[in-house]
Amino acid sequence: MEKFTVDGLVIRVSVTGESDRIVWVLTRSRGLIRAFAKGARGTKSKLHGGTSLFTYCDFSFYEKNNVYHVTEAVVKEVFFQFHDSFEKVTTAQYFCEVMLHNMPESTNEAFYLRLMLNSLHFLCGDQKPWLLVKSVFELRFACEEGYMPSLVACDECGEFETDRMYFDCREGLLFCARCGEHSSLPRIPLAVVSAMRHIVYSDFERCFAFDLAPECLPILNRITEHYLAQALQQSFKTLAYLQYDLPEDAR
Ligand SMILES: [Zn+2]
Numbered sequence: 001m002e003k004f005t006v007d008g009l010v011i012r013v014s015v016t017g018e019s020d021r022i023v024w025v026l027t028r029s030r031g032l033i034r035a036f037a038k039g040a041r042g043t044k045s046k047l048h049g050g051t052s053l054f055t056y057c058d059f060s061f062y063e064k065n066n067v068y069h070v071t072e073a074v075v076k077e078v079f080f081q082f083h084d085s086f087e088k089v090t091t092a093q094y095f096c097e098v099m100l101h102n103m104p105e106s107t108n109e110a111f112y113l114r115l116m117l118n119s120l121h122f123l124c125g126d127q128k129p130w131l132l133v134k135s136v137f138e139l140r141f142a143c144e145e146g147y148m149p150s151l152v153a154c155d156e157c158g159e160f161e162t163d164r165m166y167f168d169c170r171e172g173l174l175f176c177a178r179c180g181e182h183s184s185l186p187r188i189p190l191a192v193v194s195a196m197r198h199i200v201y202s203d204f205e206r207c208f209a210f211d212l213a214p215e216c217l218p219i220l221n222r223i224t225e226h227y228l229a230q231a232l233q234q235s236f237k238t239l240a241y242l243q244y245d246l247p248e249d250a251r
Helices: 086-102 109-124 130-144 190-201 217-232 237-241
Strands: 002-016 020-027 032-037 055-064 067-078 164-168 173-175 187-189
Touching: 002 032, 002 067, 002 086, 002 109, 020 109, 032 055, 086 109, 086 130, 086 217, 086 237, 109 130, 130 190, 130 217, 164 190, 187 190, 187 217, 190 217
Parallel strands: 032 067
Antiparallel strands: 002 020, 002 055, 020 032, 055 067, 164 173, 164 187
């Protein structure tokens, strides 16, 4: 039997037995842990709060024969302030779905926890639109998984920027107005290219620190959502509930 303590975020909860829970915890140094929390559904249980969805805790676990149990959950932060916005809570669920299906076993686990905590922080706050937070999550997640798009310049002629550009979601390549003109690739305004460059090339501390005109956010989102789905070769159930309109000239 092994006992250990690690901080982590609850990204999925299901029920079992009469009053128990099973939790999926995205931890800082042990990857994704699926653990039993005995009695946690009881409102008087000391595990009740700490084993709720979107709760960040210092967890104590014990493991025996590859089965994990939560023995303690000291709450550090609860992300709940987005519950008045359907889009925000659905976006948070989408982030969990991406993590649950793609969590690598043993690479940079701390990065994934950090990306989740930061994304939830900005979803709960009101400074950043949810579409912006979603795009940052999608592009940084893709980069960490080894799918960094090449956004430095036009892949064909090396032009740094033109007032509109084209992006190939399948290959992760950028093309200038001239080279992309006769392709069937989505056309994107320069502001969206700049936003993508910021997300991909800035230090993690600054990757959410940019603004984009509201009419450009759906265009950025169409690109990042499609790019991540292409990279992971996966579709996500939660996305069916997230609707947003593209401006007419970008359809
Ligand atoms: Zn070009």
